[in-house]
Amino acid sequence: MREGTGRPVFSGVAIGRAYVYRHQQAELPGSCGDAAAEQKKFDEARETARAQLTELFEKTKREIGEEQAMILDVQMMMLDDLDYLEGVQDMIAGGASAAQAAHETGDAFSAAFAAMDDAYMQARSVDVKDMATRLVNILCGGKTGFSMEEPGILVAEDLTPSETVQLPKDKILAFVTRQGSSNSHTAILARIMNIPSLVQAQITLDDELDGKMMIVDGFEGRYYIEPDEATQAAMEKKRDEAQAYRQQLEAYRGKPTVSKSGRKLKLFANIGNPDDVKYVLEGDAEGVGLLRSEFLYLGRDNFPTEEELFEAYRKVVEGLQGRPVVIRTLDIGADKQVDYFGLEHEENPALGYRGIRICLTREDIFRPQLRAIYRASAFGPVCIMFPMIISVDEVRRIKAFCETIKAELAAEGVAFGEVELGIMIETPAAAVLSRELAKEVQFFSVGTNDLTQYTLAIDRQNAKLDEFYDPHHPAVLALLRMIAENAHAEGIWCGICGELGADLSLTETFLEMGYDELSVSPGRVLELRKKVCESEV
Template sequence: MLELLRKIVQEVSTAPDVDAVLDLIVRRIQRGMCTEVCSVFLFESVSQRYVLRASQGLNREAVGRVSLSSSEGIVGLVAQRAEPINLEDAEAHPAFCYLQDTGEERFHAFLGVPIIHQKKVLGVLVVQQQECRRFDESEEAFLITISAQLAGVIAHAEATGAIQKISWKSQKSVNHRFEGVPGAPGVAIGRVVVIAPQADIDSVPEKEITDLALEISRFETALERVRADIRKVSAKLAKRLRYDEQALFDVYLKMLDDNALAGEVVEQIKQGNWAQGALSRVITTNARQFSLMDDPYLRERATDVRDLGRRVLGYLQEESSSQDIELPENGILVADELSPAILGEVSAEKLAGLVSVHGSGNSHAAILARSMGIPTVMGMVDLPYRQLDGREVILDGYAGRLYIDPSEDLLRVYREILREQDEVAAELATLRDLPAVTTDGKHIPLWVNTGLIADVSRSLERGAEGIGLYRTEIPFMVRDFFPSEYEQMQIYRRQLEAFAPLPVTMRTLDIGGDKALPYFPIKEDNPFLGWRGIRVTLDHPEIFLVQIRAMLRANEGLGNLRIMLPMVSSVHEVDEANNLLDRAIAELQEEGYIIERPSVGVMIEVPAAVYQLRRFAKRVDFISVGSNDLTQYLLAVDRNNPRVADLYVAYHPAVLMVLAYIAKEARRVGIQVSICGEMASEPGGALLLMAMGYDALSMNATNLPKIKSTIRSVSMKQAAELLDMVMGMDDAVKVQVVMTQALQALGISQLSSPVLPEEVLPQ
């Protein structure tokens, strides 16, 4: 059964559309379980009925014609209860409903299990037999397992099928809506540009082209380079291989003949698909056909086909990678997984929005997008992005939605939201030179989180009073090797000079987790609990010392540098880092530099650090809470995983209690405490944090004017009353409701997400 399950999952993942997926499922299960019938009923939202979409054993003509409501038949009962039903004789059950023209009257034994994806019942998977018997426990367990495994595949196939029904040239407005996780607030209207991973044959987007001859020429050039590679390897190994083994290279070359794969690709290009898309379609189709064969030798040829496809694709991508990513005006960038490196390669002037198939709203890519002020949606796992290149879309970063081919009514709604956004932004811009002071005179310094060079001017334009977090890993991530001490010094000097004499807090290299360096890969099963932050740099003192020296040299004559240590969990790490810092200072002074010891602080982002705050206070000058990671570790929620994104809640009572405890402890020992997590970027969160007693709030530059307006609209007394109210609550949802109501009562609700007129939005 396990082998059958593995085989089914592998095969359906490469099926071209939902009908192919369902047909494959019913055939494989019917044969594998030795049953006489296997059928799939899927829910159709338009008719609100469960339609027979595939069957092996029932009358084929009934497929697509027979349907049941959720209150009809045993199938409807399975869907309604969202649990399996196993019957010896289905006709004897009170819910039995005879489906005419299916031929099911011959079958008595019935086992139906729901197909559930993200708490939603997509349909029902059914097996039936003529004899009266109950399916045994192992059969029921298998069908439940296969249903759970296939739910996501079916959901994705349905979504892909919906998009594929519209051709490239279609001008039809259909308002296809896809749900993800909000990454960065805002709305964008534009056209999609898809970025595919390198040499991934399954992720190539489809694009329409007009110059067929040029595209065919590119393909044939890549093809000839692969042929040359194969001939070269064949000649090199000629003396070491037997004749039959050597003949395999001839098989590969024949696969690339014009009468084989190459010819099929050219035909696809002639139909208007670009070379990479045509290659992807031909390779996946042929590989799937081989994988379905019963003969083991032929089945293994699927691997050969995919390998050849990857080789050709590599050369095609090598040619196009020399060009920059071209964006149209108001381009919406869609990627399988966004990274800081991708953001560094695109023109910010033309970039209107970002969509990532994987990742969550708390990943570092999303945090950078918020810093850049680019509306972003993350975790769109069911988005058939390969079909979207060039399509007009609406991106809603507030609700985490993407609308494909929007109607005029929908465009009108979102254009109005864009206009209102611009009005609010213009109004907030007038606050630039005003301090963040409450109505009763309390000043709350507002700092910014930076990482890109462009963040500097953006931050100063919005009236930032310093940098609370400079992510030094960003310059490391956009290079092909470790930057030298001199290169780092120049980068850091620009940040320090731009803000002098205001404080600039530089976090030492924080890699690991979801921040990887291409030239220093860290492979771990559980990276967020692994080798990251200060753990990496203390294990590599040569990296730490070069960075510290660069920071100290950049600070010469300015004196506004603060150094912050990430992912600290013990005093031993702080002591070791301090010793290395003293060593770097001594070395530079010996070399003739005029160096003073800067302020040093630690990030409180690991639960263990929370309860050692007093011990840290004896060794450092300040502390800063990284609420993003602290929330992740407190709630045991991977912040990059969209499946559990709804469990990552900043207003969780445990998070609020810990944040209040840290501020209280810092006051007791008399050490400055700031916070640089995303919670400070949200009006409600900022009110609670300043009431807790945080000395400074650090946030992305985009949200700074909004937070300044929030602070200038309230008194410390009002913020304290709000904090008292929520600290007595035991549920994050209730806290969110109270916070929303409080912002409305204070007259600052316009600073949070806009309310969308649901009556014009497609459901």
């Protein structure tokens, strides 16, 4: 028996045969004397790649959701990157073949992205390499795709975005990759598919591994190859217990979320786009506590119109069948960049021009979004939440603008409903000023991810700082208590929409602090409800 470790990205136990996934390596032709002919080949390959990616985009959107499909849209935009195209053209003019130029220019650009300090730009390194590899395969007749004869565990060096969306998802029991991170495409897909998976695994990808029996323990972050009888029996028992636990959670479907002492809590879900509403209903969430509006702006080459935004919001509101939705206004910036916004490069984008700072200085962006949200409120209960607040003045400016929007719609005879206004508390400034801010709004929702990184002065995207990043830090917990107390002192409700909301070790702490609502991934709702119902707090 061989065993090793990796970073778990989704819990559970998977048992099956290993399938080693290897990238197809095309045979690269060297130099070529006819530059015009090679340039023509490259241009034709680009159009073929664009058609392939468009087809994959639609397939991914149908099967997984629009948010995940956007990774392919990014690659389609990269096919038109002028710097990349000029680099290829220069190499071909110098005598290189089209495939060689596409490959080497892609490698150079990928390395340049990987060397950047910004985590978002580093992540684009994989997209560039994936796009270039596709072009090379088209030019050289290389094969793409992967098949599995029976359900099993996929083991790979890493998986590119387009590879993950083409995989036979109905047969994959788990992922194990040597590279990747908790925010990689592989990790995101694993969480969507609810399968145990490991990234950054200490494993050797040799041919002998292919077909061998393998076990992945997503609880402990371990894998076993050709397990002995004792390990096999122990892991089968652990897997059966995990499945039985999930079945037990069904007993809490439809139940009120109330502790034994009578403390009532609302359990909402975080989503990224209208297609995710089905997961809200499947997870038995009581509403949506965070709709991330920025995903309606990603993967495009121009701003969505008011009508497009309205249709997306209306689809969510109607799909929730009377459940409330809290829509966060645009939070572009930091780790979410969009070229057509024309934002300048920043040395520290997490502390830069992002969130409400863009909206308050770009009425052309803010106005259509607010009009669309208010229009959607005519179809069901809607709240609006504003991100990255640091002052009372900002909130008053926002409220005044909302009144202007409402007056416009009323004058036009456009229907809209009653909309609660709230703010995200994710900066230490907002936490400290929470008593004053509570006088201006109707609710708070704490973004614990950013609140933690700003309080501890630690970049949460930097893996080197994982040992220092502590969301349970006494300073963070002290701010969380202060926020809830100040909200209630002014008679407004207060929730948590960050990752910490799903931390079962803190559920009773949040109950004791007095939080009214927790908004988490849809798949965590029943587990959290069980924890609350069993609590003595």
